[in-house]
Amino acid sequence: MLASLRSCVLSLVRDKALLVWALAFPVIMTLIFMGMFSGIGGAYSAVGSTLGVVRDANYDAAVGLDETIQAISGPESSDHVCDVTYYDGAADAKAAASAGDVDAYLTVSGDGMPQLHVTQASVAEGGSLPTSVLSEVLDTYLHTRSAVERVAATRPELLANGRAIEAFTSGAVQTVRLSATKNPPSPDARYYYALLAMAAGMGATAGMESARRLLPTAGPLGARQTLAAVPRWRMLVGALLGAWLCEFVCLLVAALFMWGAAGVPFGDNAPGVVGAIAASSLMACAAGALCGTVPRMETGMISGITCLLSLFTGLYGTASQQLADSIEAAMPVLAHANPLWQTTNCFYALLYYDTPDAFLASCAALLGMALAFIAVASLRMRRTSYDHL
């Protein structure tokens, strides 16, 4: 077994094909992606929004409103929602909103009711102004002010000093920043994960070549090894381990390059990343070994299958990602049967999910696929007759 492993490793390392597909390919594509996605991060980052405030007599008369606005716009405020620009009149604020200088503006009516004027752009999908948050803030302000007014009408002595009013208004606005994912979303991470999955798929050629060398039907070298005084399964396991070791190291280096050079986030679970790479490379080598036992299977066919499966991991752009998402939503079993999808999902789960369930499920799926491929390959490898010598 060790002899098979050693000769397999030496052959694969010197053959270059594996190095090209499992290492050079993802590294080169990473460099290309770095150029392509250099501006994509900006498209997904939060853009500061500005609220215009008409500071007239009505505004000054609204008790506690200015404190509320300060609370959500102060540069040092922990509840910062937007920046504020003050205007003397509603006309100036409206003109500024029309010109796009502010995303919305606030006026106070004669009866002291604050009114938020929003533009079409600010409420459109993707608009930068958090209008729902502002509406919530103003509702909270009105609710608090109403409560204070009721207290003033019934127990005025409770509001004898300014501290009491401050106590009401200071807690009126409290924002809590929530994140739906464990780590901040990375718009380009999905591409890199799909690229790693594709590189793993391409690396199946290593498993294919290693297994094929043991087949008597594939040529004199296979025939010669068939005559060895070593059980076939041990030779297959040795060759498979050799191929897996080579591919694992190549993918690990590629992932390190992505992380170091392109800043691709992999989360904070380094052992998990290594495990995902190990599982995906084992699956790929096992699949390759199975393909290697099919006499008419060519290396190019593995490349073709890998390219096709990569379509459903979202590697080829937004349309491909939408297709992958729709298939996952409509036919999850089909999506989950794609080993490259499982590979991509391993990394995805490590980055975004709070619990390891999704990661472990994908790893288990990959290992299950690997075992199934190895079992079928072993059965096919039992055939020892051939027509060469």
Next chain:
Amino acid sequence: MAPLPQTGSSIRKGANMGARDAVVRIDNLVKRYGDLVAVDHLSLSIAPGEVFGLLGPNGSGKTTTINCVLQLLSYDHGDIQLFGEAMRPTSYQLKRRIGVVPQEVAVFDELTVRENVDSFCALYVGDRARRRELVDDAIAFVGLEKFEGFRPKKLSGGLLRRLNIACGIAHRPELIIMDEPTVAVDPQSRESILSGIERLNAEGATVIYTSHYMEEVERLCSRIMIMDHGRSVASGTADELKGMIGTGEKISVEVGRMDEATLERVRSLDHVRTAETDGGMLRVQCASGAHNLADVLGVLGDAGLPYGRVLSEPPTLNDVFLEITGRALRDEA
């Protein structure tokens, strides 16, 4: 190379030995590919220390027979025993005692000469220190010491063949099966390979040697089986085979022009089977065991015909094959 564990006694007659004594015993082997009978009720027995030659044209069933022996091909009928045991695809202990040098060069292109020999040796010998010695010996045996670090693509055809042999014999097998190891090899490398096989045999190895080169088989083999269309058409030592046919000495004399009367006088000599002229050469075939050169030259002298080059050849295995099958060995099957 140190002697093999087996003694190198040259046993000439293997056909009558018991199954336990024979290194290889094949009984009534039949292998069919559809309607084509590739091996047709073949039986043979090879004694320890023999160099057994399988001689026949391409397609005569030599390689198919070897493949059946090695269980690389299933067969339709018959029994094959190696070292007194039935050979099976999982007979790993038996496989440990066998070395195979395939017809095509079968080595790892990405490994060096030394790594290749070591890789194949490791399929039989687990102990690393022991293997190192064996690999050193095998490389020295085929004379590839200067090329240890070379990869196969850097080697000439002859050196590649030597590497092919080293990979097959490094683990010191008791039975070595060589399937046309000298195909497409230059004369110098061929001589090296043939003398190497002689040394292996002298060190005790039993060798099965298949070839369609009669000169090699005649030189190396203690016993020869001539195959045609999957059947054994004759077997024995080279002399025994030649003794089976009527053809003996072949005489060629450079005569220039020759009249029909003189030619007829040559034909009428005792033991002359045929006499013909061909491009200024008189070619005479004599009956087995007779020497007629003096008589032929006497006829030419009596006729006053000057003659130039004179060549007298004993019969060859090709003559044997030609007489038995009506075809030359190197004809296509």
